[in-house]
Amino acid sequence: MLFKQLLAIAVGLILATGVIEQPARAQTSNNLPTIERVDRTSQESGLPGWIWLIGSGVLLIIFLPKIGWIVGLISVGESEVGIVTKKFSTKNLPPGRLVAINGEAGLQADTLAPGWYFGYFPWQFSVKKEPVVTIPQDEIGLIVANDGAQIPAERILGKRLDCDRFQDARSFLLNGGEKGRQIDILTTGNYRINTALFQVITSVNCAKYGMTPAQMRLQQIESERVGIVTTLDGKPIEAGEIAGEPIPKHDNYQDAQKFIAAGGRRGLQEQVILSGSWNLNPWFVHVEQIAMTTVPIGHVGVVISYVGSSHSDVSGDAFTHGNIVRKGDKGVWVEPIYPGKHPLNKQVMEVQLVPTTNVVLNFTARFTGKHGYDAELQALKLLSHDGFTFEIEVFQIIHIGALDAPKVISRLGSMQNLIDQVLRPIVANYFRNAAQEYTILDFLTARSERQAEAAEHIRQALKQYDVQAVDTLIGMITPPPELMQTLTDRKIAQEQEKTYEVQRIAQVQRQELVRATALAEIQNQVVTAEQGVQIAELEAAAKVKAAEGEAEGIRSIGQAKADAYKAGVDALGEQAYASLQVMQIVGERQVRIVPNVSVTNTAAGGNGLVDALLGMWAQNPSTIPTGLPRIAEDAGGSPIANGVKLPSIVSVVKPKPHSES
Numbered sequence: 001m002l003f004k005q006l007l008a009i010a011v012g013l014i015l016a017t018g019v020i021e022q023p024a025r026a027q028t029s030n031n032l033p034t035i036e037r038v039d040r041t042s043q044e045s046g047l048p049g050w051i052w053l054i055g056s057g058v059l060l061i062i063f064l065p066k067i068g069w070i071v072g073l074i075s076v077g078e079s080e081v082g083i084v085t086k087k088f089s090t091k092n093l094p095p096g097r098l099v100a101i102n103g104e105a106g107l108q109a110d111t112l113a114p115g116w117y118f119g120y121f122p123w124q125f126s127v128k129k130e131p132v133v134t135i136p137q138d139e140i141g142l143i144v145a146n147d148g149a150q151i152p153a154e155r156i157l158g159k160r161l162d163c164d165r166f167q168d169a170r171s172f173l174l175n176g177g178e179k180g181r182q183i184d185i186l187t188t189g190n191y192r193i194n195t196a197l198f199q200v201i202t203s204v205n206c207a208k209y210g211m212t213p214a215q216m217r218l219q220q221i222e223s224e225r226v227g228i229v230t231t232l233d234g235k236p237i238e239a240g241e242i243a244g245e246p247i248p249k250h251d252n253y254q255d256a257q258k259f260i261a262a263g264g265r266r267g268l269q270e271q272v273i274l275s276g277s278w279n280l281n282p283w284f285v286h287v288e289q290i291a292m293t294t295v296p297i298g299h300v301g302v303v304i305s306y307v308g309s310s311h312s313d314v315s316g317d318a319f320t321h322g323n324i325v326r327k328g329d330k331g332v333w334v335e336p337i338y339p340g341k342h343p344l345n346k347q348v349m350e351v352q353l354v355p356t357t358n359v360v361l362n363f364t365a366r367f368t369g370k371h372g373y374d375a376e377l378q379a380l381k382l383l384s385h386d387g388f389t390f391e392i393e394v395f396q397i398i399h400i401g402a403l404d405a406p407k408v409i410s411r412l413g414s415m416q417n418l419i420d421q422v423l424r425p426i427v428a429n430y431f432r433n434a435a436q437e438y439t440i441l442d443f444l445t446a447r448s449e450r451q452a453e454a455a456e457h458i459r460q461a462l463k464q465y466d467v468q469a470v471d472t473l474i475g476m477i478t479p480p481p482e483l484m485q486t487l488t489d490r491k492i493a494q495e496q497e498k499t500y501e502v503q504r505i506a507q508v509q510r511q512e513l514v515r516a517t518a519l520a521e522i523q524n525q526v527v528t529a530e531q532g533v534q535i536a537e538l539e540a541a542a543k544v545k546a547a548e549g550e551a552e553g554i555r556s557i558g559q560a561k562a563d564a565y566k567a568g569v570d571a572l573g574e575q576a577y578a579s580l581q582v583m584q585i586v587g588e589r590q591v592r593i594v595p596n597v598s599v600t601n602t603a604a605g606g607n608g609l610v611d612a613l614l615g616m617w618a619q620n621p622s623t624i625p626t627g628l629p630r631i632a633e634d635a636g637g638s639p640i641a642n643g644v645k646l647p648s649i650v651s652v653v654k655p656k657p658h659s660e661s
Helices: 002-017 024-028 032-045 049-071 169-174 256-261 405-412 415-437 440-445 447-463 481-521 523-572 574-588 609-619
Strands: 074-076 080-086 106-112 115-117 125-131 133-135 142-145 189-191 198-201 219-221 225-231 267-273 276-278 285-291 293-295 299-305 331-333 340-342 349-355 359-363 380-383 389-399 468-478 631-633 639-641
Touching: 074 080, 074 125, 106 169, 219 225, 219 285, 293 299, 293 349, 299 405, 331 405, 349 405, 349 415, 359 415, 380 415, 389 415, 389 440, 389 447, 405 415, 415 447, 440 447, 440 468, 440 481, 447 468, 481 523, 523 574
Parallel strands: none
Antiparallel strands: 074 115, 080 106, 080 125, 133 189, 142 198, 219 276, 225 267, 225 285, 293 340, 299 331, 299 349, 359 389, 380 389, 389 468, 631 639
């Protein structure tokens, strides 16, 4: 670069002295006499023009630096900045100052931009050329001021000033710039900075200042993550608070001066940084990246904030088990957060997940739910009314509404506390009390009733805690082995009874089948019989009608006779009319008053049976047998001849036995 500048000066001087001829077209100009004079001079010298050209160039190359040194010539390149040091002066720097702004001896605040400068005589000035400061893409530069006012004790970084991004050192010092680390940073670009006043820290030289290249890059907040910010400068956090309150309009901590000017606090901040790239001063903020708060489907998140403006309770007088506050206040927020991803500051807030779907809690060691709430629950050990110890598994289904979730957390702190401190004691206590009122067989044989009673009791108990008990289910019941044998035998007997009943039903069905088959086979006879039954029923009905008519006639005749008898009695009297009727009946019916054959006793002069036989023969000769009859008596004393009972008209007179006296 310097060689090109010297060559340009030499050519200018040669043209000025007339060593080089002008072009032919220049001969028509007003400078023609001068050119002729130059040509005559060249001709008089007897040397070619190119020798004059080369000679002039060599002389310039040899003597021009000396000439520049004599006249105080300084040349600054395009990518350089000149740092000036004044060796002596009639003025001295004030105590504690390193850079001069009023012509004092020493390092000067003003720098030299690219170009030529005269008057910087080497015996009075020295100029150091430094490359311009370059901040690469996606990086930052930090500044340390070597001169300026003292930083106040309550701050650690120098305040921002209007100094053209540290390129105007004079303005920095005149406007009260503070020495030390600066709150402003350099972003991507090129800067002409007085490196005597400002030390610039980049990724290239950061190791010398105790920094890492990662700190010199833009702050990258990944997607679905948030940056938890801790500021290192500002006013102290108020007593009783754990984080600084949100400060507006500081562009996510990129404008640190506005943050401090608005009263920002040093320390943990409530406000977070969302995903993106940010120009942050690592001397001002420290950023920790954490994952967003995820509320899965079927849950709500109850926010417990440890920061906020007040503790005003909005739960109402009916809820006396904790404070519920508005969103943004300190305490349990009345509004839960719903499924999704939320950029919450977990350093100052806690989120308790509460399932809003049905949750099954297993009182058994055989398995646990994926939610893990029942990991410590075991089967209940109970003592029955009849003195048996047994285990029972219980499955409790609960539900918590989204709007009831803040109340549950405010009262108990977490879902696990609800299980451990409320649900487990309620369920266990109920079944222990119930076991004292029932025998173990009641649980085994009437478990549906026990289950319904338990469900109703637990439902009412959990309702007081803003929890809905959907159902209570009894699982496996493990009685003592000796009782199990009894139950097994009973069950076998019951099954046998069922088997016998099934067999009986099968036999009945078989009988019905046989009967149906037989009926089918005799269907014709059945039809005939049914017709006969109908005929018989009709004949019987006819006879009934005939009998009814006959009875009516007899009734009429009898009534007539009764009337006649009554008239006779009235006429003759009862005794006379009765005798008359007897004689009339004897005559009409030919009643015999005396026997046809009379057999008298042989002692009275009769012949006994011979007379009887003769009398019978006389009355009816056909009754006398041809053979000799055999006369005897039956058990009743009636006469029997040849095995035939004699008629009653035959009277056998037995002879009286003689007395022995």
